Amino acid sequence: MMDVLKDVNRRFDHAALKPQTTKTDIVTLCREAMEHDFYAVAINPVWVALARETLADSRVRILTVCGFPLGASRTDIKQIEALKGVYDGAHEIDMVANIGWLQADDFISAEREIAQIRDNLPHNVALKVIIEAGILTDQRQIEATKAVINGGAQFVKTSTGFFGGATVEQVLRLVETAAGRVEVKASGGIRTLKQCRQMLEAGATRIGSSSSVSIIKELADPDPRM
Amino acid sequence: MMDVLKDVNRRFDHAALKPQTTKTDIVTLCREAMEHDFYAVAINPVWVALARETLADSRVRILTVCGFPLGASRTDIKQIEALKGVYDGAHEIDMVANIGWLQADDFISAEREIAQIRDNLPHNVALKVIIEAGILTDQRQIEATKAVINGGAQFVKTSTGFFGGATVEQVLRLVETAAGRVEVKASGGIRTLKQCRQMLEAGATRIGSSSSVSIIKELADPDPRM
Numbered sequence: 266m267m268d269v270l271k272d273v274n275r276r277f278d279h280a281a282l283k284p285q286t287t288k289t290d291i292v293t294l295c296r297e298a299m300e301h302d303f304y305a306v307a308i309n310p311v312w313v314a315l316a317r318e319t320l321a322d323s324r325v326r327i328l329t330v331c332g333f334p335l336g337a338s339r340t341d342i343k344q345i346e347a348l349k350g351v352y353d354g355a356h357e358i359d360m361v362a363n364i365g366w367l368q369a370d371d372f373i374s375a376e377r378e379i380a381q382i383r384d385n386l387p388h389n390v391a392l393k394v395i396i397e398a399g400i401l402t403d404q405r406q407i408e409a410t411k412a413v414i415n416g417g418a419q420f421v422k423t424s425t426g427f428f429g430g431a432t433v434e435q436v437l438r439l440v441e442t443a444a445g446r447v448e449v450k451a452s453g454g455i456r457t458l459k460q461c462r463q464m465l466e467a468g469a470t471r472i473g474s475s476s477s478v479s480i481i482k483e484l485a486d487p488d489p490r491m
Numbered sequence: 492m493m494d495v496l497k498d499v500n501r502r503f504d505h506a507a508l509k510p511q512t513t514k515t516d517i518v519t520l521c522r523e524a525m526e527h528d529f530y531a532v533a534i535n536p537v538w539v540a541l542a543r544e545t546l547a548d549s550r551v552r553i554l555t556v557c558g559f560p561l562g563a564s565r566t567d568i569k570q571i572e573a574l575k576g577v578y579d580g581a582h583e584i585d586m587v588a589n590i591g592w593l594q595a596d597d598f599i600s601a602e603r604e605i606a607q608i609r610d611n612l613p614h615n616v617a618l619k620v621i622i623e624a625g626i627l628t629d630q631r632q633i634e635a636t637k638a639v640i641n642g643g644a645q646f647v648k649t650s651t652g653f654f655g656g657a658t659v660e661q662v663l664r665l666v667e668t669a670a671g672r673v674e675v676k677a678s679g680g681i682r683t684l685k686q687c688r689q690m691l692e693a694g695a696t697r698i699g700s701s702s703s704v705s706i707i708k709e710l711a712d713p714d715p716r717m
Binding site: 353 | 508509510516562564571592
């Protein structure tokens with residue numbers, strides 16, 4: 266088996282998405298991301314400009330969200346939110362699909378919305394689509410992943426983290442459905458190196474976590490029981 | 492003591508705000524609201540136009556949200572989201588304040604944002620501002636309520652319901668601070684007639700709940716133990 270933990274720091278979207286996150290928290294998050302050379306910080310839209318300034322001399326990327334975390338915004342609002350995020354400095358957009366449409370098996374509407382957001386983003390901005398797998402049946406997770414692929418996004422992402430965490434079974438299902446056409450981001454409740462390794466072994470290529478620093482420290486100083 | 496439960500159905504914002512809420516759920520919600528003559532339905536933006544059609548021949552009002560439930564959107568996005576909600580048919584807007592600013596004691600920025608949203612809404616659209624009281628210290632709840640008053644909103648609202656429920660203590664604190672200058676909406680975790688009565692006795696004038704129907708039925712057919 267290949268070593269999934271090689272350069273694992275570059276797999277992390279280091280996240281601070283709680284409502285009570287402050288300006289100080291965002292600066293700390295960015296400094297941690299620079300120190301550990303994480304791939305990106307994952308932050309709410311109001312903080313993107315601050316993160317851009319804080320990260321100016323680093324290669325850490327910025328991702329922000331749209332329609333987050335409910336996915337029940339109007340499509341035009343998701344679109345303008347994504348574009349404003351890019352204008353402020355975001356390199357990636359994590360949008361929430363319309364979960365109500367997925368839940369009602371209206372995958373066509375979900376795909377059309379994803380395609381509209383994708384078509385209006387600059388080509389070099391990656392679009393990830395959150396399907397909130399923990400809420401959906403297995404079959405709907407598969408159909409939702411197909412909608413993400415057909416909509417032209419770059420990643421399907423398991424969860425927002427607000428409605429239950431990602432599971433290995435979900436990641437395996439999404440990876441199998443994706444068949445290399447989109448990458449899979451696992452996020453929600455990933456707090457240990459063990460969980461992180463399981464997600465990467467299942468085929469996830471990106472990990473969203475607010476515990477990135479403690480996970481990386483666990484790697485440097487492994488628990489002797491593991 | 493006056494009978495706080497007189498016409499209590501008219502105190503209810505009947506809510507369906509989960510990500511997995513479907514079109515069918517929204518139609519059901521609207522029918523329930525008409526049947527019980529609730530004051531309003533509380534729904535996410537993507538469903539407002541559907542609710543307007545479904546409620547066309549009733550006096551049930553529509554409220555939708557902006558910056559919900561994290562409050563960490565850009566102000567301009569909150570503003571356009573509120574306006575689009577009104578265009579679609581909403582009579583009231585429940586916006587989430589920037590909780591990160593409140594948490595950092597930056598009440599001026601919070602007040603300025605509220606004022607901007609208020610100033611750009613039609614005069615006959617009520618603005619409620621959610622301060623997510625369960626996250627804030629007592630003192631910050633008071634200062635946040637002052638920012639809501641000074642920003643010109645019509646209501647201060649305890650919670651989104653996604654980060655813990657409203658308490659009687661919070662409602663008493665907000666009502667005392669408001670001193671009649673804004674109304675107080677209690678929401679989050681209100682599932683019984685007893686809780687509802689406590690909130691109204693504490694001075695709340697509006698109740699947000701997804702259990703409105705069972706609460707009203709409790710009133711019609713009271714539990715003999717109460």
